[in-house]
Amino acid sequence: MGKVTIYSVALAAGVSLATVSRVLNHPEKVKTETRERVLKVIEELGYRPDAIARGLASRKTTTVGILVSDVTRASVAEMFGGISDIAIQYKYAIKLFTAPENIDYDELFKTIIAERVDGLLLLNDELDHQQVKELLDICEKNGVPVVLANVLFDDPKVPSVSIDYEKASYELTRLMIENGKKEIYILSTVRTYNVNEKKELGYTKAMEEAGLEPKIFRTSGDTSVNRKHFDGYFHDKHLDAAIGVRDSIAVSFMNYVRENGKRVPEDVAVAGFQNTKYATLASPSLTSIDIPVYDLGAVSMRFLTKLMNNESIDDVKVILNHYIVRRKSL
Amino acid sequence: MGKVTIYSVALAAGVSLATVSRVLNHPEKVKTETRERVLKVIEELGYRPDAIARGLASRKTTTVGILVSDVTRASVAEMFGGISDIAIQYKYAIKLFTAPENIDYDELFKTIIAERVDGLLLLNDELDHQQVKELLDICEKNGVPVVLANVLFDDPKVPSVSIDYEKASYELTRLMIENGKKEIYILSTVRTYNVNEKKELGYTKAMEEAGLEPKIFRTSGDTSVNRKHFDGYFHDKHLDAAIGVRDSIAVSFMNYVRENGKRVPEDVAVAGFQNTKYATLASPSLTSIDIPVYDLGAVSMRFLTKLMNNESIDDVKVILNHYIVRRKSL
DNA sequence: CTGAAAGCGCTTACAG
């Protein structure tokens, strides 16, 4: 069917292929008249430079990689939204890499490099410190800039965009204390994500400052299992408030509490993190820390474009604002 | 830092680069001894062929495109899970394309072609018939196979993987009727997705067969707006059951109903589609049609690999099974 | 401002 290449354009416009290339990449170097003629032919033929050939020749693929452990999380989808919108704006393509449970990370990282992305976004918080370090190393060695999005990593030189989860959790706990609650639990996860550790930290700090005893309960991320955990542990405990590190945990706990004849928030106040749809749809509606997930994606992506273009960076650690959305559960 | 290329490997192994390439692509053509020597060097040097160069030379990028209008939907995330797992298995990379509201589709389609994917998965249901057709045309012209995943499209020759939504909706409506419900509404969306049209169709069929009057109410997809719509429309209506075309709509309606002093399911039975987390976390828990979203992704991707490898196909239209998950709301 | 030529890192007929 005769693929339209740079040669066909050059031929039809009566110029060399170098000129066609220049029209596309350095239009200011081409005489207006020539440029317009070439542009017209490009338009007529519907020519688009082959991204692969261009990538090989220019050593830039205009593609960013996104690495995420678990794509199925709803927050990931939301983050993709932000990433994608900015990527379109800056004309970057997106290559998606996932890291299932028992993957060989070394192989995965090599694949990412071999796929020749110009930059990489690491989403979320499921690689451990060592793995993140290896990833950063191999990327650095290959000149691929990385931005951590919603990943906590202590090295002050590593670019990242995140939330101050410790502060958020501190504030939420304070709010409960100010409402007269004393027996406040935090419902965290068994698998310790850095993010959830920070939430535990902020909670603990607020409790201790108030002379209250911090009580951490760790459950599975899986809502279908939560219920039994709750029942097994809380049936003989007394409490008057609980913070879920995720909305789904909080809602799940709220249901448990109500089924046991207690009122929310009068007997037990509950709050969550993330401000997902669950929070609005729960009854009573759930007070939750709003995490600007879309923005986490968008800002990280914008940050990455700057790194890829060697633009100057104000601050390597970007913290986005959270805020408490008060609803009926607290 | 001296990038490891096929030349470095050839040099170190004392063979030509053609042989190195063969070891990787047609190992049976290389003498065992030579092959092992080369493999050892590859291992030692940590060589990985550059995907871009390989793509250009071989005319295959081993990359599939995924086109989706709205990435932020939770069901999309779940589908990515299935796609990604199969893609890893078959060693395909994934390029993600999104189509925001007012995008120039022609440009987008050209971009997808220019990005040189070996195959394309179209997810979900937000392009209209004409747009899908144009996409299929341009892909066909460029030899890029396409599989529609959860997209309804009538042409019997176009490969697709989906659910029989009409049947699912019919069954759900029947169930309500058998439970003695008579004033049954379907809560659909203002923007008419093909998928939701099918749900309306199945519902209408069941109602008419039973001599009942079908009542379609269309609301926004946005849960924060739903509430007002419901109030404005239903405050003076009588009904004893409702089907939400999405779980979120169903839950939202359930909340509305309960706040108006009615009991679910005794006064008003409610059911939804998709069987998301919302369904479990709602109170009462929501009866919902389970859509195997992960499988939709996985099966589509597997299907696409077959097309890309010219394997024989049993049936171009694949329908996955749905089933009703009974909970307390119906 | 424009063209001829080299090169990006591979794959794959073609000889031998």
Next chain:
DNA sequence: CTGAAAGCGCTTACAG
């Protein structure tokens, strides 16, 4: 079974 060479479709110094 292996190597030399052409070619994939571009970009970019280098001359002119």
